[in-house]
Amino acid sequence: MSKFVPAYLGGTAALSTEPVVGSPDVERSDVFLPGSEELSKGEIRVSILGSGLPWVTKSQAAGSVLIEVGNSERDVFVFDLGAGSLANFSGLKVPVTSLKNVFLSHLHADHVADYLTLMGSYVKAGRLDPVEVWGGASDDPARGTATFVDLIQQALAWDHASMAGYVPTTGTHVTAHEVPYDRTETIYERNGVTITSFPVIHALNGAVGFRIDYDGQSVVFSGDTKPTMTLVDAAQGCDLLIHETFLPAETFAELMSFPIEQARMVVNEAHTPANAAGLVFDMVQPKMAAMWHCHVVDGYIDAVFEGVRTAYSGAATLCQDLTVFNVTPGAVLTRQAKIDPVQQAVIGPSTTERSLDKRLPTPTWWADAAIDWQSKLG
Numbered sequence: 001m002s003k004f005v006p007a008y009l010g011g012t013a014a015l016s017t018e019p020v021v022g023s024p025d026v027e028r029s030d031v032f033l034p035g036s037e038e039l040s041k042g043e044i045r046v047s048i049l050g051s052g053l054p055w056v057t058k059s060q061a062a063g064s065v066l067i068e069v070g071n072s073e074r075d076v077f078v079f080d081l082g083a084g085s086l087a088n089f090s091g092l093k094v095p096v097t098s099l100k101n102v103f104l105s106h107l108h109a110d111h112v113a114d115y116l117t118l119m120g121s122y123v124k125a126g127r128l129d130p131v132e133v134w135g136g137a138s139d140d141p142a143r144g145t146a147t148f149v150d151l152i153q154q155a156l157a158w159d160h161a162s163m164a165g166y167v168p169t170t171g172t173h174v175t176a177h178e179v180p181y182d183r184t185e186t187i188y189e190r191n192g193v194t195i196t197s198f199p200v201i202h203a204l205n206g207a208v209g210f211r212i213d214y215d216g217q218s219v220v221f222s223g224d225t226k227p228t229m230t231l232v233d234a235a236q237g238c239d240l241l242i243h244e245t246f247l248p249a250e251t252f253a254e255l256m257s258f259p260i261e262q263a264r265m266v267v268n269e270a271h272t273p274a275n276a277a278g279l280v281f282d283m284v285q286p287k288m289a290a291m292w293h294c295h296v297v298d299g300y301i302d303a304v305f306e307g308v309r310t311a312y313s314g315a316a317t318l319c320q321d322l323t324v325f326n327v328t329p330g331a332v333l334t335r336q337a338k339i340d341p342v343q344q345a346v347i348g349p350s351t352t353e354r355s356l357d358k359r360l361p362t363p364t365w366w367a368d369a370a371i372d373w374q375s376k377l378g
């Protein structure tokens, strides 16, 4: 029987071999309670919004990672926005207004589906500031991040027009920044935060990973990738390495009812099976190795740790939705968040003034068809 109890079965601890690495400077509760801890200077807090696979389940949203930093601006960054990930966001009590820096590792649907929620529905929840999106260029511009962003804007034409005159639409505005698909490059330097993108091997040109450096602490996010040297090089010296990890092909085939050939293709040709993830972790030696984008299913958890352990003996965590890492000087603390499932969007400050567009004309046929319920009901 596994010592790891997943959250969907009532487990309250993170699935970690070593929840406390180093010596945290302040004492904290065993479970992360959103809203109860101020970020300290030099701290990076990483919350897994989505830990799962393209086939979303109630227990695991598709891929997404939220990063908050303890600078005076309290900058917030989101890396990928898989389906269901924003359902985990509100419970963390991070202001919806702070969601304006979006980094996309690649454009597989399981990493971007909730981008529509961010650009449409979350504007109605109170987002006022324009969004910036960073993501891979492509050898075919039609597959680049700028084209994706532009086409989603077009696809949301009805949604965005529907807000005119009712809610401010400044939050629907977006700027796309394409990052190189073939070389490592610093792509963001603001308020003491540096973000570097590096190419990874996944499906097509255009898949990238990211490294976030703030005040001496660093987190690396692989996106989806096969084991790749560009990542190993970019990740050297990092505190937390979040690396995609798949079940071994045979186990994956069993769980997914896939033919073994298909499972081998998915796991070994496009992704990183657990033993290979162990090899990457061993080459990087982060303070904490986080396995992400992996099935968290009772009965299959030990297979992930056993796989990683074939090549890596350091601290390791299997990410679930709402696993939280506090990266501070000299320590990485790993916990599960306990959230209120009915917590509504928290509104924080915005830099954009609140203003309304001109309302569009009402369709003429509505006058006859609308039921005047207010006068009927008094």
Ligand SMILES: [Zn+2]
Binding pocket: 106, 108, 202, 224
């Ligand atoms: Zn992918």
Ligand SMILES: [Zn+2]
Binding pocket: 054, 063, 108, 110, 111, 224, 293
């Ligand atoms: Zn994926």
